[in-house]
């Protein structure tokens with residue numbers, strides 16, 4: 001069926017329905033399409049199986065119809081919000097997949113660090129930009145980040161989500177909020193026990209996550225930062241570091 005010119009998307013995994021565990025859509029039933037490959041390598045990345053080139057042979061180049069039929073099967077053919085994540089999903093040619101799904105009445109949310117801007121961001125329903133704080137070891141290119149916002153103008157709802165591990169990360173989050181005062185911002189306590197990619201049920205330090213969550217709530221209330229929203233990774237609280245949930 002696949003012609004020579006057909007779009008191929010590198011897919012690490014497709015799973016669901018589960019609930020969106022993070023940020024602006026938390027609690028919403030969703031199917032995940034996780035693409036393989038990332039231009040970043042965050043020190044604490046919890047999804048190395050979609051980042052580290054060691055796992056590249058697990059990222060299958062899939063056609064749009066192939067991906068779509070899996071999403072439709074998982075959702076029982078009932079339209080829902082599809083979450084596009086990765087890796088960095090902005091690397092992949094996702095426009096035809098989004099068009100295909102929208103034709104069936106599905107909605108699309110995408111998570112990216114904001115390091116690659118694509119004009120098809122305008123076709124999304126929700127764009128979550130998650131710039132990386134100092135503890136990640138990555139540096140934010142604010143020009144490209146602003147390009148992402150430009151691509152999304154007049155299109156999707158946009159939200160910021162920033163992982164916070166420590167005081168420096170918190171200061172970065174405050175600076176980012178000051179830069180984009182009009183955008184809803186979610187703070188997410190870091191999980192300092194990211195799973196080894198091959199381990200299905202790696203232990204997770206829930207106490208450490210809760211401690212960091214409490215510390216973050218203390219920070220925003222002390223600072224009277226009343227626009228910030230603080231949320232844990234709900235799926236990690238429910239299922240630990242398991243893959244495919």
Ligand SMILES: C[S@@+](CC[C@H](N)C(=O)[O-])C[C@H]1O[C@@H](n2cnc3c(N)ncnc32)[C@H](O)[C@@H]1O
Nearest residue numbers: 044045046047086087088111112113130190191
């Ligand atoms: C795995 S990333 C994939 C999408 C994209 N590359 C990005 O970083 O936004 C999805 C979300 O998980 C967050 N994340 C990754 N590792 C984490 C960790 N150890 N603790 C908390 N959040 C983490 C990222 O910051 C991002 O908001």
Ligand SMILES: Nc1nc2[nH]cc(C(=O)O)c2c(=O)[nH]1
Nearest residue numbers: 018019020021022085235245
């Ligand atoms: N349930 C659930 N919610 C999530 N929100 C962001 C995720 C991600 O890994 O991108 C994720 C995930 O892997 N599972």
Ligand code: SF4
Nearest residue numbers: 038040041042045087
């Ligand atoms: S940008 Fe996202 S997927 Fe890439 S290494 Fe960082 S957290 Fe992991």
Ligand SMILES: [Mg+2]
Nearest residue numbers: 046047085233
């Ligand atoms: Mg995750």
